[in-house]
Amino acid sequence: MRKTHLYWWFLGILIVFAVYKTWFAKVDDLEVALKLAGANRRELEKVITHYKNVDEDKEKLKATQFLISNSIIHASQKTGIRDIYHNSIQFNPLDYKDFPSVREAKDSLFKVSQVATIINYDIQELRSDFLIKHIDRCFKIWRGSPWKDKIDFDKFCNYILPYRGTSESICYWPEELYNKYQNVLDTIQEKTIINTCIALNTAIANDISYDNRWVARGLGVQSIHDILETKSGMCDDLTVYGLCVMRSFGIPVSIDFDIHGRHNYGHSWCVVFDESGDSESFGPGEQHPGEHKHTFAKSRYRTLAKVFRKNFSANEDGLYLQVNDENDIPPFFRVRNISDVTKEYIKTYNIEYMLEQPLSVKQKYLYICVFNNGVWKPVQWGEISQDHVVFENMGADILYMIGCFNKKRIYPVSEPFILKTDGSKKFLGTSSVKVSKQFAIKVIKGYEAPKKNKEYYLYFWENRRWNLSQTIIVNKDSLLDLANLNKNTLYKFQNFSRPFTVTDSTFTWW
Numbered sequence: 001m002r003k004t005h006l007y008w009w010f011l012g013i014l015i016v017f018a019v020y021k022t023w024f025a026k027v028d029d030l031e032v033a034l035k036l037a038g039a040n041r042r043e044l045e046k047v048i049t050h051y052k053n054v055d056e057d058k059e060k061l062k063a064t065q066f067l068i069s070n071s072i073i074h075a076s077q078k079t080g081i082r083d084i085y086h087n088s089i090q091f092n093p094l095d096y097k098d099f100p101s102v103r104e105a106k107d108s109l110f111k112v113s114q115v116a117t118i119i120n121y122d123i124q125e126l127r128s129d130f131l132i133k134h135i136d137r138c139f140k141i142w143r144g145s146p147w148k149d150k151i152d153f154d155k156f157c158n159y160i161l162p163y164r165g166t167s168e169s170i171c172y173w174p175e176e177l178y179n180k181y182q183n184v185l186d187t188i189q190e191k192t193i194i195n196t197c198i199a200l201n202t203a204i205a206n207d208i209s210y211d212n213r214w215v216a217r218g219l220g221v222q223s224i225h226d227i228l229e230t231k232s233g234m235c236d237d238l239t240v241y242g243l244c245v246m247r248s249f250g251i252p253v254s255i256d257f258d259i260h261g262r263h264n265y266g267h268s269w270c271v272v273f274d275e276s277g278d279s280e281s282f283g284p285g286e287q288h289p290g291e292h293k294h295t296f297a298k299s300r301y302r303t304l305a306k307v308f309r310k311n312f313s314a315n316e317d318g319l320y321l322q323v324n325d326e327n328d329i330p331p332f333f334r335v336r337n338i339s340d341v342t343k344e345y346i347k348t349y350n351i352e353y354m355l356e357q358p359l360s361v362k363q364k365y366l367y368i369c370v371f372n373n374g375v376w377k378p379v380q381w382g383e384i385s386q387d388h389v390v391f392e393n394m395g396a397d398i399l400y401m402i403g404c405f406n407k408k409r410i411y412p413v414s415e416p417f418i419l420k421t422d423g424s425k426k427f428l429g430t431s432s433v434k435v436s437k438q439f440a441i442k443v444i445k446g447y448e449a450p451k452k453n454k455e456y457y458l459y460f461w462e463n464r465r466w467n468l469s470q471t472i473i474v475n476k477d478s479l480l481d482l483a484n485l486n487k488n489t490l491y492k493f494q495n496f497s498r499p500f501t502v503t504d505s506t507f508t509w510w
Helices: 006-013 027-036 038-054 058-073 099-111 128-144 153-159 174-187 193-204 213-217 224-230 235-247 292-297
Strands: 075-082 114-121 253-259 266-273 279-282 307-310 338-340 349-354 365-372 375-383 388-394 398-406 409-412 417-419 425-427 439-441 455-462 465-473 480-482 491-493 496-502 507-509
Touching (some): 027 038, 027 058, 038 058, 038 128, 058 153, 099 213, 128 174, 153 253, 174 193, 174 224, 174 235, 193 235, 193 266, 193 279, 224 235, 235 266, 279 292, 365 388, 375 388, 375 409, 388 398, 465 480
Antiparallel strands (some): 075 114, 253 266, 253 307, 266 279, 349 388, 365 375, 365 398, 398 409, 455 465, 455 491, 491 496
8 A cells, every 4th residue: 555646646737848759759859858957958968969979879869869858747756844943854754663653753743844845857957977877877788688689669768768767866776776686697597577577576575675654654755775775665665666676687667556446545566578568567575477466356455446557758648638728637637657557457347428417517528536545536537429428448346436627626427336347337326225234343544443432424425425424433342333324325434434335234345
């Protein structure tokens, strides 16, 4: 589990860039990037000049154009904390024993500190010596790898060449990581991409581990140098580390992520491309390629509604290309370098929906949402055509709601519904039919159980909003006694827990 992908929710609204139509950057696109570089333009031009006149390597020149042109959609994002005297405060979650204690300390610290998210745009930060060193090293490893002829230039540019994985601070890591793990190569008899990836992943498991204290900290993704020191992190940290280790050996790797369909927040992991171009997911330091994909069937937490892949270059099918003003679409769909890969993981369905009545505000697109971390979050869009809309490639056994985006928020259009495993939809309305059974449940907020005698407010969904149903007091066994519930009705507790439905015999979290 991980903290919401903050970087992916709003970075796309911050800069505008030209669209890429070929596997290398056009001159016009490159010029747009150089203009956006501002005072850093000279540093970037040094790299271009180097591969034009000094190194005279045409592939490296094209790779340089690719990196510079696409760097305008990337940035380092980090949340900084300062005291009243503006001195920087370091907040290390490993100083605390567990998730709740980290969260408590963070909440206390934030009340008396100045907290700000710092965004450093790559196009204004990249230096010529860093880029030349990084590009030369990546080409050396790629051209010297046993599978060089199986990795085309486009795949090299997107999945080996990039200097970052997501929103972590930039640092130079290729040689350091290669030197750290190069002895692993001696243990591999048949050096295929997958065999090498598995061997390296086995070694990674001895060096880093998942620690939910980093989730509670929630101040951004660690850099490679940070992870080498802390030796732990949340899944975003681990995926960045795994990606960079693999790339330092010329293995094409990217990061896939979801927004959980039946659990709060989301998860991320790595995906490796073999000699045939086929992809295999893996968890850095955890499950290997071939093993990882089975984890999604083990619990409801891994029920996938959507899976997206992070590329370094822009997605040419993005919704942001269809609109004149990006502010007219949800922030998630303003992100330019993610693509939908749900079909690579699960059986998907196209969800068709006919508008029951005209919208109060003229809309061209509608959005299908999952309920995640207390709000309806859009995960797919569809264009309205004659009061009809289709949402493609959706995961089943998930609670959805269709909405429109207006004035910076999602407004419900449909009643919530469950997409069943046969592809049919079960809409949840309001019913006066009571269930005969009573339920006693333990609702967990984060990692804390309900407090004895505390009141909890139960809400139900009706008329496209949450309405108060009843107030429930935690009993002596720290349970919530639920009675007088209705069938085919969606419930939730205020501010926490998943929505749920009940029948005469079952209680189901969604």
